[in-house]
Amino acid sequence: MKYKVKFADESVNVSKVHPLKEFATLIVGFSILLASILFIAISFVNIVAPLVPLKTEKAMFAGLKTTTVQENFYGLGRVSPNIKLKALVDKLAQHWPENPYDFSVAVLDSEILNAMAFPGGNIIVSQGLLDEVESENELAFVLAHEIGHFHNRDHLKSLGRGLLTSIILGVFGKSTESLSNVVGIVSTSSYSRKAEASADRFGLELVQAQYGNVSGSTDLFKKLSKNEHNSLVQRYTRSHPISKLRIQEMIDYAEKRNYSLTEKLLPKLIIQ
Amino acid sequence: MAQLIITLVLLLITFVTGNLIERRHYEKIKMRELGFINMLTTNFENIPFDWDASEARLVTSNIVISLDYFKRFVANLRKYFGGNIVTYEPLMDRARREAVLRLKEKAKARGYNAIINLRLDTSQIANSLTPKQTAGVEILAYGTAIKINYDIENKDSFATEDENRDDPVGIIG
Numbered sequence: 001m002k003y004k005v006k007f008a009d010e011s012v013n014v015s016k017v018h019p020l021k022e023f024a025t026l027i028v029g030f031s032i033l034l035a036s037i038l039f040i041a042i043s044f045v046n047i048v049a050p051l052v053p054l055k056t057e058k059a060m061f062a063g064l065k066t067t068t069v070q071e072n073f074y075g076l077g078r079v080s081p082n083i084k085l086k087a088l089v090d091k092l093a094q095h096w097p098e099n100p101y102d103f104s105v106a107v108l109d110s111e112i113l114n115a116m117a118f119p120g121g122n123i124i125v126s127q128g129l130l131d132e133v134e135s136e137n138e139l140a141f142v143l144a145h146e147i148g149h150f151h152n153r154d155h156l157k158s159l160g161r162g163l164l165t166s167i168i169l170g171v172f173g174k175s176t177e178s179l180s181n182v183v184g185i186v187s188t189s190s191y192s193r194k195a196e197a198s199a200d201r202f203g204l205e206l207v208q209a210q211y212g213n214v215s216g217s218t219d220l221f222k223k224l225s226k227n228e229h230n231s232l233v234q235r236y237t238r239s240h241p242i243s244k245l246r247i248q249e250m251i252d253y254a255e256k257r258n259y260s261l262t263e264k265l266l267p268k269l270i271i272q
Numbered sequence: 273m274a275q276l277i278i279t280l281v282l283l284l285i286t287f288v289t290g291n292l293i294e295r296r297h298y299e300k301i302k303m304r305e306l307g308f309i310n311m312l313t314t315n316f317e318n319i320p321f322d323w324d325a326s327e328a329r330l331v332t333s334n335i336v337i338s339l340d341y342f343k344r345f346v347a348n349l350r351k352y353f354g355g356n357i358v359t360y361e362p363l364m365d366r367a368r369r370e371a372v373l374r375l376k377e378k379a380k381a382r383g384y385n386a387i388i389n390l391r392l393d394t395s396q397i398a399n400s401l402t403p404k405q406t407a408g409v410e411i412l413a414y415g416t417a418i419k420i421n422y423d424i425e426n427k428d429s430f431a432t433e434d435e436n437r438d439d440p441v442g443i444i445g
Contacts, residue, residue, distance in 0.1 A: 007306070015358045181275070
């Protein structure tokens with residue numbers, strides 16, 4: 001047998017795809033895969049959550065009460081119930097006939113501008129916000145926005161969304177954790193921003209029903225937008241839309257519904 | 273956010289170093305392979321009757337190559353879709369060729385000039401902290417090194433020219 005020396009090309013066993021191209025393709029593919037699964041799951045939540053009766057939701061969260069004076073509310077400060085604020089909230093909520101809640105309204109002893117709606121009919125407004133508002137209308141809009149969260153079932157939706165998202169991200173495992181988290185945050189925060197915008201719209205409706213106009217509703221956001229310097233990344237990872245956009249959306253909505261933004265404002269309420 | 277940045281930095285660094293190491297290794301492999309084209313290596317279990325061979329000895333060699341972060345990251349994404357794991361292919365290719373080269377070097381160093389019954393074995397080296405993960409891959413190559421007595425005067429027994437173009441692999445002989 002003869003042995004012929006041949007020099008063969010040994011590189012047939014390697015694909016000619018550049019690893020960076022492979023990397024980019026896979027990142028995009030995986031993001032689309034994960035985002036699609038999240039979209040299906042969250043859409044399911046958004047359809048099912050409103051089907052839960054309001055009374056059932058109220059009963060589910062009946063144990064959560066923020067009206068008791070607490071030493072340190074989640075590390076943010078003391079919480080004290082306020083009758084005058086509750087009176088304003090009740091006035092506004094009258095225009096939502098199906099309201100099942102007897103709202104508990106309290107003031108948080110904190111300088112940071114904040115207003116929160118907690119499950120079970122609890123609304124908290126920070127002292128900082130009360131100091132910042134200059135008219136009754138401005139404050140009324142904030143409270144109406146919080147009532148909007150209860151009307152839109154936002155607590156149930158975000159609970160369901162959070163749970164399903166955690167489970168789905170858990171399925172994908174630790175090895176792709178960093179990418180999954182990014183896709184998860186970007187996907188779910190968009191729903192959060194939509195919920196905020198929707199609560200804004202409901203707030204406008206309540207304020208219009210109570211005062212006959214929506215003047216002063218955008219004032220607080222105008223003040224906030226002065227201090228906001230939002231990067232592109234923040235725009236898509238924040239839970240709230242950036243103030244500039246919020247103001248514009250509210251103005252557009254008011255224009256569409258023919259609500260006036262230019263009427264005279266009522267003087268600031270004395271809350272203390 | 274911090275986790276994302278660390279991941280990106282790791283990916284960048286390990287891509288660069290991994291790619292560099294791989295390229296250098298390939299250059300060395302190609303050079304050494306050129307030096308060994310005269311050494312007959314087959315996986316025959318028995319030598320053909322017309323060979324004049326003397327002396328036989330078992331030779332083994334192995335190589336262990338580690339998976340870098342970038343390769344593993346890409347493979348972890350690939351597993352959801354299927355298809356070629358493009359980052360692992362050069363790794364396995366390198367490892368195999370290197371193992372065979374080391375085998376040939378060992379055989380040559382001991383005075384043998386051919387290898388028969390070549391076999392390759394692959395095993396995973398597990399990560400010590402997370403045993404389910406692979407830290408590296410080991411290729412073991414083993415075969416019988418033999419000394420073929422080539423008849424130098426009779427040119428027919430050993431041809432080094434690229435005579436037959438329609439027989440590129442050299443099967444017909």
